[in-house]
Amino acid sequence: MTSSNVSRRGLLRTAALGAGTLALGGGLSACGSGSPSSAADALTYWDWYVTQAPWVDKEIDLFEKGHSGVDVKKTTQQNAKYADLVALANRSGNPPDVFMIPQVPSVAEQVAKGWLHPLDEWATPKWQSRFPEGTFLEGANVFDGKVYSAPLKGSGPLYQLYVHHGVFKAAGLTNPDGSVKIPRTWDEVTSAAQTITKKSGGKSYGLGFGNADNIGVLAWWLDLFVRGAGAPGGAPTGAGTGMDYRVGKWTYGTDRSYADFLELFVEWKKRGFFHPNSVSLSDEAARAFFERGKFGMTVGGVWNQPEWTQHKFTDYSLVTLPSPTATPKGFYYADPVGNGAFAAVSAKSKKAHEAFQWLDALTSPAAGRRWVEDLNGVSAYPADNDPAGIDSKPFAAFVGMTRQVLRGPVPLVRNPELAGVAPGAPKPDISDVVTGIYTGQVKDVQGALSSLADQKFQLLSDAVAAVAKQGKKVSTSDYVFADWDPTKPYTTKKKA
Template identity: 30%
Template sequence: MSAKHKLSRRDFLKTASMGGLGALLAAQGLSLAAQDAVINIVSSGANITSDPVTFRWVDSGDQKAVFWNAFFAEYMEAHPNVSIQYDALPWNEIAQVVPLGIRNGTAHDVFQRPLSVTLAQAVNEGWLAALDDVIPDFENWKASFPGGVFVEGITGFNGKTYAFPATSNKRYGTHLLYNVAYLEEAGVDPQAGPMSADDFVATAKKVTENGAGRYFGFIMGGNQVNRWGAIVREFARMAGAISMGVGNFDVDLSTGEIPYTNPLYLEAIAVLLRLRDDGSVFPGTLSMNAPEARARMPQGAAGMILQGPWNIPIWLRENPDFDFNIAGQPLLDPPTLVPVTVGPGGSNEIQVNAAASDEAKAIAGDIFHYLGTYEGQVAWATLVGAADPAIFAEAIAAADMQPLERNALLMFNEQVRVGPSQIVRNPDTAAVNLELRPVTPNLAETVQGIYTGQIGDAAAALADLEGRADAELDRAIAAAVEKGAEVSRDDYVFPNWDPYQDYGEDKYAEL
């Protein structure tokens, strides 16, 4: 299939299921012409001002920044009167900058929400403009995306869309990335098969011993709180504690119960504690964020890190001499490997500030529109790669990627499935999301507290978290019912959920 002769999107998406996409990736090797990725600004019909204007955008950066820096340069060349200020910040800083900017009227025109702020909160507090009123030809633009990207209650409320999932969510962010030389010296080859959690701990200890103070077995961004929850949650999920996110906590949608007293959560936490107690964790881990931890790996600071595919293109570009490889997440109970489940929608949601000027909103709509075109998606897929996969499957197929990126996408094809959604089943549950309040401390904060010793009884802390999350879900459901929603806890129970399979329309029809 040449770059000039492609399947139609409709035909392609019929074959681009989890299995179909894997076959296509393997067959094509992702080596089509790189010129398809040239950024060509496509007119959206937006009414862009001819007056001088400064447009401000903030997100979490990483490999996304490679695309945006290239795109914004082209955009400013096409619109010389537009000056774009792009800030790529760690999540810790976004958590401070965005709410402060909203309060004092200096927020960026486009931003990613802090991880602790749900879309419902942002909508209820008036942070966000409805994209229906911002993006030109919105309904046709929205219809160009695969089904399930935009979902009432997930990306919008009351018939309005407030969040644009800029990328696919068919990936996970806790797989193994490792220094090949260090693990070879330790006598370990993760390519030989899935690594058990015990082997992971033992390998970290051996690498640390070999390093003799010069390098350590494991590193993570410990002051970026969400990383603690991500590691524990995904270790437990792959061992069988299946769940989906609801608000800022998790629900086992096979039973409708909060899962935190499942012993697998304690086992996952124990892995982190064993690494700590063995002295295998890089000193200073608690004071660095995830990008800082990632940057230490090519410097030889540690043998292993559990992060996501966004590291791959960054290291290939910035550290071409760094010999690294990737593998799946270590398993608590090998050979048990339950796929990670993701819900409808996507990832890397971006929003438009409700208080942005009309001129800024027009620019935002023009840029968002570009990402809904084939040209925009191919450019994204080539420049960002597997780090944050494009949403259009045919764009991934047409992009020019490195072999390691292709391997990551193939791994996710095997290890990620689409789970059920209470909102797809009963749209009235969107009203529950509007009522949900953050549970604090949440899983990530609890795990961090256990690791640092601030929380002494891990089992009691998880039981307390489960009780608080359970009560909050009940409270939010009752509040939604009082306002007229027809919803109950039964809407959060999918007894036919098989986590090894995508949960599709046929499964909803069985309920």
């Protein structure tokens, strides 16, 4: 449950508006960029970074200058097809030397398939010690005591509430000193949305989003608002995600925060606070509408900011964890098992030493600080995440939100044998349920939430049983952390 730096739609949009180098409609083709080197002996490197491509290109340039005779040939693959492309490259025996690890299959499966090169020859204890404690975990990126990957970025709040200053000022939502009155509670969001909608005369609405792309936008709203209400599982999309580790189950139907917010969400719609075209707008169109002041508040992630910065739009603020109470009862939680931003060396690389040198440079503290300074996201190194010196006030605000991310329980740390557990995703999942509630297609809100929670736990139980049949000592009880206080960082405890 960590910060994403570019959404799939954002990636496609950026590519389309950029140099036109990413093949958007042609299936599996992709672009090579970065170093101009096309020599057959160059190191090959794959990622899915488009918005962050200038940072990668800069790191390649610095690396090549410091490593005479070693060139890096970068290929930026289409995000939606990345996992398939990596699998295909491995099956054909021609994978890249270094690559961002796809989220599917799991890292454990990739190691078992022989895709990843163990890094222990170079990743010494001294090298590992430069990373924050807990970076290298058995069952996450360490298997049978061998290290297989290193992180490219750190954890920030996944979603934020964005507030348009101009819209708020036009509605008179200001403090005595003229600054914008930023809403931080559910009631304050409701009041601001009502005021904007009423006073704008139809020119602006209080709230807006774009859900036409089917990328889970409405689940973002649920996730953001219920965490601060004390539902630590939130509502992230993806198989196996969103569990409340206090009980080892999905609590959509038993934690009233979910139904309470969805009731409020539907009330906002009934009272006309949402832009009427929200369901039919694309995510990128919604960002453009927000920029132009068509609505005063929207929910998204840090991936919104590069486009707005490019357009010189900085007249906004962002907050995270809006809550029913003045003080949030929950947070976002860092999970080092998340592998979407880890780099690895291919087991088939004929230049493994040089490949590790590139991975070493790409995951270094210096590269991490440049990642932050280039407004890409949060570094894996806490010392890099200093808002001072960052020119963009909105991005500096995001970097400062790292304190809203606490270390949470990680079942794999307590029982590494869980690495093989891979539950499927139900259909409909949480995003579909929220969309159905918003559109009125789902009438029994409580029933839909409870049913989904039961389905997700059954899928987990089936996945655990499958691994247990292989002789592994695993149980659904491995996901229960009854001693966890979601308002405090979790202290790692090994399974006895």
